Amino acid sequence: xxxxxxxxxxxxxxxxxxxxxxxxxxxxxxxxxxxxxxxxxxxxxxxxxxxxxxxxxxxxxxxxxxxxxxxxxxxxxxxxxxxxxxxxxxxxxxxxxxxxxxxxxxxxxxxxxxxxxxxxxxxxxxxxxxxxxxxxxxxxxxxxxxxxxxxxxxxxxxxxxxxxxxxxxxxxxxxxxxxxxxxxxxxxxxxxxxxxxxxxxxxxxxxxxxxxxxxxxxxxxxxxxxxxxxxxxxxxxxxxxxxxxxxxxxxxxxxxxxxxxxxxxxxxxxxxxxxxxxxxxxxxxxxxxxxxxxxxxxxxxxxxxxxxxxxxxxxxxxxxxxxxxxxxxxxxxxxxxxxxxxxxxxxxxxxxxxxxxxxxxxxxxxxxxxxxxxxxxxxxxxxxxxxxxxxxxxxxxxxxxxxxxxxxxxxxxxxxxxxxxxxxxxxxxxxxxxxxxxxxxxxxxxxxxxxxxxxxxxxxxxxxxxxxxxxxxxxxxxxxxxxxxxxxxxxxxxxxxxxxxxxxxxxxxxxxxxxxxxxxxxxxxxxxxxxxxxxxxxxxxxxxxxxxxxxxxxxxxxxxxxxxxxxxxxxxxxxxxxxxxxxxxxxxxxxxxxxxxxxxxxxxxxxxxxxxxxxxxxxxxxxxxxxxxxxxxxxxxxxxxxxxxxxxxxxxxxxxxxxxxxxxxxxxxxxxxxxxxxxxxxxxxxxxxxxxxxxxxxxxxxxxxxxxxxxxxxxxxxxxxxxxxxxxxxxxxxxxxxxxxxxxxxxxxxxxxxxxxxxxxxxxxxxxxxxxxxxxxxxxxxxxxxxxxxxxxxxxxxxxxxxxxxxxxxxxxxxxxxxxxxxxxxxxxxxxxxxxxxxxxxxxxxxxxxxxxxxxxxxxxxxxxxxxxxxxxxxxxxxxxxxxxx
Numbered sequence: 001x002x003x004x005x006x007x008x009x010x011x012x013x014x015x016x017x018x019x020x021x022x023x024x025x026x027x028x029x030x031x032x033x034x035x036x037x038x039x040x041x042x043x044x045x046x047x048x049x050x051x052x053x054x055x056x057x058x059x060x061x062x063x064x065x066x067x068x069x070x071x072x073x074x075x076x077x078x079x080x081x082x083x084x085x086x087x088x089x090x091x092x093x094x095x096x097x098x099x100x101x102x103x104x105x106x107x108x109x110x111x112x113x114x115x116x117x118x119x120x121x122x123x124x125x126x127x128x129x130x131x132x133x134x135x136x137x138x139x140x141x142x143x144x145x146x147x148x149x150x151x152x153x154x155x156x157x158x159x160x161x162x163x164x165x166x167x168x169x170x171x172x173x174x175x176x177x178x179x180x181x182x183x184x185x186x187x188x189x190x191x192x193x194x195x196x197x198x199x200x201x202x203x204x205x206x207x208x209x210x211x212x213x214x215x216x217x218x219x220x221x222x223x224x225x226x227x228x229x230x231x232x233x234x235x236x237x238x239x240x241x242x243x244x245x246x247x248x249x250x251x252x253x254x255x256x257x258x259x260x261x262x263x264x265x266x267x268x269x270x271x272x273x274x275x276x277x278x279x280x281x282x283x284x285x286x287x288x289x290x291x292x293x294x295x296x297x298x299x300x301x302x303x304x305x306x307x308x309x310x311x312x313x314x315x316x317x318x319x320x321x322x323x324x325x326x327x328x329x330x331x332x333x334x335x336x337x338x339x340x341x342x343x344x345x346x347x348x349x350x351x352x353x354x355x356x357x358x359x360x361x362x363x364x365x366x367x368x369x370x371x372x373x374x375x376x377x378x379x380x381x382x383x384x385x386x387x388x389x390x391x392x393x394x395x396x397x398x399x400x401x402x403x404x405x406x407x408x409x410x411x412x413x414x415x416x417x418x419x420x421x422x423x424x425x426x427x428x429x430x431x432x433x434x435x436x437x438x439x440x441x442x443x444x445x446x447x448x449x450x451x452x453x454x455x456x457x458x459x460x461x462x463x464x465x466x467x468x469x470x471x472x473x474x475x476x477x478x479x480x481x482x483x484x485x486x487x488x489x490x491x492x493x494x495x496x497x498x499x500x501x502x503x504x505x506x507x508x509x510x511x512x513x514x515x516x517x518x519x520x521x522x523x524x525x526x527x528x529x530x531x532x533x534x535x536x537x538x539x540x541x542x543x544x545x546x547x548x549x550x551x552x553x554x555x556x557x558x559x560x561x562x563x564x565x566x567x568x569x570x571x572x573x574x575x576x577x578x579x580x581x582x583x584x585x586x587x588x589x590x591x592x593x594x595x596x597x598x599x600x601x602x603x604x605x606x607x608x609x610x611x612x613x614x615x616x617x618x619x620x621x622x623x624x625x626x627x628x629x630x631x632x633x634x635x636x637x638x639x640x641x642x643x644x645x646x647x648x649x650x651x652x653x654x655x656x657x658x659x660x661x662x663x664x665x666x667x668x669x670x671x672x673x674x675x676x677x678x679x680x681x682x683x684x685x686x687x688x689x690x691x692x693x694x695x696x697x698x699x700x701x702x703x704x705x706x707x708x709x710x711x712x713x714x715x716x717x718x719x720x721x722x723x724x725x726x727x728x729x730x731x732x733x734x735x736x737x738x739x740x741x742x743x744x745x746x747x748x749x750x751x752x753x754x755x756x757x758x759x760x761x762x763x764x765x766x767x768x769x770x771x772x773x774x775x776x777x778x779x780x781x782x783x784x785x786x787x788x789x790x791x792x793x794x795x796x797x798x799x800x801x802x803x804x805x806x807x808x809x810x811x812x813x814x815x816x817x818x819x820x821x822x823x824x825x826x827x828x829x830x831x832x833x834x835x836x837x838x839x840x841x842x843x844x845x846x847x848x849x850x851x852x853x854x855x856x857x858x859x860x861x862x863x864x865x866x867x868x869x870x871x872x873x874x875x876x877x878x879x880x881x882x883x884x885x886x
Contacts, residue, residue, distance in 0.1 A: 130798020251424025280330025370440030448843025531851025535842030573682025580624025629837025637709030779841030
C-alpha cells in the first residue's frame with residue numbers, strides 16, 4: 001500500500017469572490033496550467049467570455065495555445081520527470097493529456113463541426129404548460145413560412161407505423177414518444193418539430209405553430225401521491241402516480257434497533273433537483289439513404305451500440321445498416337443520454353429522405369434535458385452511547401418527473417452502508433411521477449443523495465452523543481484486515497484502508513489545528529465551521545443492480561460486465577488502438593496509450609489511440625458506453641487482453657527469427673537474452689504483412705487482435721445474480737473517498753466562503769495522477785456547485801424558474817477555493833490493473849460543505865436538512881430561529 005499527499009492549487013485563491021470580478025490564474029509551478037478543470041474541454045476562459053464578456057484570456061489561449069502547450073509540457077517533464085520513459089514504467093506516471101493540444105488550440109472536432117451536405121435544421125415547439133391535453137395543432141402557418149420543409153407531430157409518428165414501447169410498472173405503460181401524444185406532462189416537453197432550410201427559419205416556423213391546449217391541474221407534490229391524494233394522474237388507466245414501492249431489508253434490522261441504546265432521527269432530509277451543464281449542448285445529425293435503407297448518424301452522445309439497437313428496433317431497419325460516428329464530446333456528466341432526441345432526428349431523416357440536424361440550446365438543455373433525482377428522506381440510526389452503530393433504516397421518496405427509469409433507485413443499492421461496518425439496514429423506497437422534467441443520470445447518479453442522508457445521520461449521532469464527527473466515523477469503519485469485506489447487501493469490497501484514508505485527509509486538512517483556531521474565531525464572533533463526509537464510488541454495475549428494481553424482461557443483460565478493444569501493429573511497426581469507449585473529457589487518449597505501451601512493450605510515441613467513436617471501425621460490445629467510471633475497470637481489462645494477444649504473436653515470430661526461446665520485448669525491440677541479438681517490431685511487422693513466406697509455419701499473417709474483457713462479480717463468495725431478497729454483489733470495484741471542508745458565514749450578508757477543501761481518494765492504482773486530479777477537480781466543482789449554486793426550481797404551476805444561466809448559476813473558478821488533494825493507493829483485489837473507477841466525487845464534497853455550514857452556525861442552533869443552501873436561505877433560517885426564540 002502506498003500513500004501520497006499532494007496540494008494542488010489549480011483554482012483561484014479562496015479570497016477571490018465573484019463580486020470583485022478579480023481573476024487569479026493558477027501559479028506557473030502547477031504544471032497543469034492548461035488542463036481543464038471540469039469534465040470535457042470545458043474551458044473556464046470560454047465561460048468567462050460567455051458570462052462576463054471578457055475575451056483577452058481566451059484570445060491568448062487561441063493565439064498562443066500550441067506554444068504554451070509545448071512550454072508547459074517541456075517544463076513539466078523537466079521538473080517532474082514525466083516524459084515518456086521505457087515501456088513497463090508508464091502506468092502511474094503523470095503524462096500530459098494527448099488531446100489537450102487540439103483542445104487548447106481550438107482544433108477539436110465536435111458534433112456541430114461536422115457538415116452534412118444540404119442538411120435541414122430542426123427546431124422544436126415545446127409545451128408552455130406542465131400538464132395539459134393537446135386539443136388541436138394547426139401547422140398551416142408554419143408550413144406557409146418560406147423555407148419550412150415539413151412540420152411533424154406525435155400523431156404523425158404513430159401514423160407512420162412507429163411503435164415505441166414504454167416502461168411498464170405498477171400496471172401502467174409509460175409510452176414516451178419523441179413528440180408528445182395526446183397530452184403534455186412537463187413544461188418543455190416537445191410537441192411539434194419544424195424542419196427548415198436554416199436554423200433561423202425553423203425557429204420562425206416554431207413561432208408560427210398554433211397549439212390549443214386544455215390545461216390540467218399539475219401533480220407536483222409526491223407526498224400527496226404517497227398519501228393517496230393524487231392531484232391528477234399523469235398516465236391514463238392508472239390508479240396512482242406511485243409507480244414503484246419496495247422495502248429492501250438486510251440483516252437483523254429489528255434486532256439492531258431493539259438493542260440500541262439510542263435512536264437518532266432526521267426527517268425530511270431533502271436533495272433537490274439539479275442538472276449538469278456541459279459546455280457543448282447536445283447535437284444530433286442524421287442522414288437516411290432510402291435506396292439502401294441505411295442510416296448515418298452523428299452526435300454528441302455517450303453511447304453508440306445501445307443507440308444502434310434502439311434505432312434498429314423502433315425504425316425497423318437492419319442493425320448493420322446503422323452507422324454512428326461520435327466525435328469529440330464537450331462534456332456529458334451523464335446527461336447526453338437522449339434516446340428520444342436521437343430517435344426523432346433519425347425518424348425525420350427517414351421520412352424526408354434527407355439529412356437533418358438538431359442543435360439544442362443551453363436553455364433547452366436546462367429545460368428539457370434530464371435532471372438529477374429529487375429525493376426526500378426520513379431516516380433513523382441505531383447507536384450505542386460509545387458511538388457504535390448497529391444499523392439504519394430510511395424511508396425514501398423519489399420525485400422522478402413525468403417518466404421513470406428506476407435506475408436511480410438501483411444505484412442507491414450498490415453500497416448502501418458506504419465505508420461503515422454496521423451489519424443491517426432497511427430502505428423503504430417509493431418512486432412517484434410528477435409534472436416535471438424526467439430524472440436520469442447526472443454525475444454521481446443518485447449516489448450522492450444516499451451519501452448525504454447517511455452522513456447527516458452520522459453528524460446527528462455525533463452531536464447527540466457528544467462525540468467528535470471524525471471520531472464517530474473512525475469507530476465504525478471497515479478495517480483493512482477485513483478485506484475483501486462483504487456488506488449486508490452482498491457487495492464485496494475489493495480492498496482499502498478506510499481508517500488511513502480518514503487519517504490522511506484529516507492531516508491534509510489540519511483538522512486538529514482548525515478546531516483550536518475555531519475556538520478563537522468564535523470568541524471573535526466569527527461563524528466558522530468544518531464538515532467531514534465519507535463515501536464510495538462503486539463501478540461498474542451489473543444487471544444484478546437492475547434486477548433489484550426492474551421486471552426481468554426489462555433488464556439489460558450484460559450491461560456492466562463486458563468491454564472490447566482491438567490492438568493492431570501495422571506493417572510499419574506502429575500501433576493503432578480502437579475501443580468501445582466514448583471519451584467526454586476523461587483523458588482516455590493518454591491513459592489508454594500508457595496501458596497499451598506497458599502491456600505490449602512498445603514505445604509510448606508509437607501508440608495511436610483513435611479519437612471519437614465509429615461504430616463501423618472501433619471494437620465494441622453491444623453494451624459499450626462511457627458512464628459510471630466503468631472504462632477504468634472494464635476498459636483496462638480489454639486493452640490489456642488485446643495487447644497481450646498481439647505481444648504473444650510478436651514473440652512467437654521473433655522466437656522463430658532469432659531461433660531462441662529466451663527473449664524479451666521492450667521499447668519495440670525483441671532481444672535474445674542469451675546472445676544479445678535483436679529484431680525490431682517493425683522488422684517483425686514486415687514479415688507479418690509482406691514477407692509472408694518467412695513467417696513461422698502455421699501462423700496467420702498480420703498483427704491484430706480484438707479482445708472482450710468479461711468482469712467477474714462472483715468473487716470472494718459474492719453473488720453475481722441476486723437471490724430472492726436482492727442479496728448480490730452489484731459492482732466490481734468500490735473506490736473510497738473522504739472530504740473535509742471549512743467555511744465561514746458572513747454575519748451580516750450570510751455569504752458563504754469556503755476557506756479550505758481537502759479531499760483524499762483511493763481509486764486503487766492510478767493510471768495517470770494528473771488525469772485523476774483533473775477529474776477530482778471537476779467532481780468537487782460539480783458538487784460544491786450543487787451545494788451552493790445549482791438548483792432546479794419550479795413554481796406552483798410546474799413552470800421551471802431556472803431555464804437560463806441567469807437563474808441557474810453554475811460556479812466559476814473564482815467561486816471556488818484551492819483544492820488540496822491526497823491519494824491513498826490500495827490496488828483493487830479483483831480488477832486487471834488494480835484500478836478502481838472514480839470521477840463522480842461520491843457525494844462527499846456536497847455533504848461535507850453542508851456539514852461545515854451547519855457547524856459554523858452551531859452557536860445559533862441552526863440545523864440543515866437540505867443539500868443546497870444559499871445566503872437567502874440562511875437568512876430565512878436564521879430569522880425563523882430568532883423569531884421562535886423571542
